[in-house]
Amino acid sequence: MRTDEFDYNLPQELIAQKPRDQRDKSRMMVLNRKEKSIEHKIFYEFPEIIPDNTMIVLNNTKVFPARLYLTKRETGAKIEVFLLKQLDKEAKRWKCMIKPSKRVKKGTVLEFENGKKVIVEEKFDEGIHYVFFDFDNPFEEIFKYGKTPLPPYIKREPQKDFDPIRYQTVFAEKTGAVAAPTAGFHFTESVLKRLEERGIPVRKVTLYVGLGTFKPVTVDIVEKHKMDSEHFEISKEVARDINEWKKKGGKILAVGTTVVRTLEGCFAKYGEVRGVSDETDIFIYPPYEFKVIDYLLTNFHLPKSTLIMLVSAFAGKDFVFNAYNEAVRERYRFYSYGDCMLIL
Template identity: 50%
Template sequence: MKVSDFDYDLPEELIAQKPADPRDESQLMVLDRNTGRITEGIFKEIVNFIEPGDTIVLNNTEVIPARLYGKKEETGGKVEFLLLTETGLDTWEVLVKPGRKVKIGTRVVFGDNDLIAEVKGRTDFGGRVVEFEYDGVFAEVLDKLGEMPLPPYITKELEKKEQYQTVYAQKRGAAAAPTAGLHFTEEVLDQLEDKGINIATITLHVGLGTFRPVRADKVEEHDMHAEYYEVTDKAAKTINQTKEVGGKVIAVGTTVTRTLETVGSEDGYVAADKGWTDIFIYPGYEFKVVDELLTNFHLPKSTLIMMISAFAGYDKVMSAYQQAIDKKYRFYSFGDAMLIT
């Protein structure tokens, strides 16, 4: 299967530069993956498309201000870090710009010596392993010095950091937001619960695996970078009880989908677990747990559009994307939503 099969032309003006305000006023496309029928509405109407007894699964990861700008201690040369994964006490895997000039042993200073990093090694994806030195609490130092790691296609600064955070974010550790969840407000969540719809939360710290570009020519040749996940006993119990009574499990986003399919058994049930997943879902994959999927409109040739093509069917997805373009939906992280039923 060719990566180029998942390409499409998107007018630049359809790349959303900021979220809808309020966030639940974004457009919602509902795609029936069996018939290809499309229904359109506003996101806050999502409660009308979900039945009592169904379970919505959210990713409660919290984006950290993972982008840091510093300078080499020795030469003063500018260096940019993107924190990806904490691998040990004060040790992180990071992406570095300019990478080729940041060698093992290089020390990088951030702020007024508030934070110092020493490069200890290289990663298999071209990044670096660094160890940080600082006084106080790392999270507080990061809040002071770091910036939200917006994707490169968002060229405008955020008015508030909270715009790139879900309203239910709890566990710090993501380098990017689980963007399908950005549409939810407290009011929408309350309406879902009032209707008798269950809400379960899992954690997957979004990192390089989610947004790493596909550089291979063939889909099957792409390697996913592992990301950390947690599924609690409570979440597993809610999901399994839903399965037992014939309810549907609705994954909010590709990160939730990857997590549930990682911990799912062949009969569709899940087990509480935590660890690292590098699962890569593309057409031909047989889904075990997820019955419906809420997602955004994704970049061409990305692992994300490959996943939803596996879920809904390639032809139906590409047709739906063309309709979204024709009707001027907003695309990517701050764009509109698609519910695949």
């Protein structure tokens, strides 16, 4: 399958640079796969739209300010360090992306404003490095000096009193993601309460969103793309609840592609949803037979991305691209801070 089959034309002005003022006032396109129908709703209506026998699964990962601007001790040059993955319990050793990569080598010392040191330990291809924070409690400095890791298509600097709140879900708990599970942005405490009142069970898993989710597809043939692995956690209780719900005919609604990858990745490895802490590099593209997920809430994704491939596998490529073309005509807002799509 060719990568350019997943391309579409998106006017730049439809890429949302900020979220809507109220989370649950996002527009929501509702796709019914059986009827091949498309409806236009507001996310606030979500609790009333989903079918009765639905369990909702959220990703409760929490974004941290992963973009650091440090100084090269030797020359005073400014170096961007984008933290990707924590490699030890103390958070001293990290996989990261460094720009400009050519300015650093193994052993280069980088410094925070207060003089605390970060040492480059290893250098790999594509700007990837391993670094070592040469002091205790690195998260203190990361939270003090780091910036919210907004995606590159948001063409503005992060606002200190705004983006750390809005580039985060209201149910975020487990720190470690370098990108947000953006389908969860639309939820408010009020929406969650209405789901509870309706008797809709809500469960949480964790996938620490990393480079793997957003890594661009640079190969011409889809099957040749390799996903980076991402860490996920499912508690024994949540695994039990999901399995029991499925056994009695209940449906699972994944809030976001990261939940899809967590549950389908777990099933692919173990043949069931299991209480584990593990890694997944599952790459979902058409044709793929979903084992766990029945419904999906997701935002609108980049052309030729692994995310639009996953959605195409779930709802059918032609139907998805018809919906995307309609979203463009109807002036929906796209990407992380944009509107959403509910696929039933």
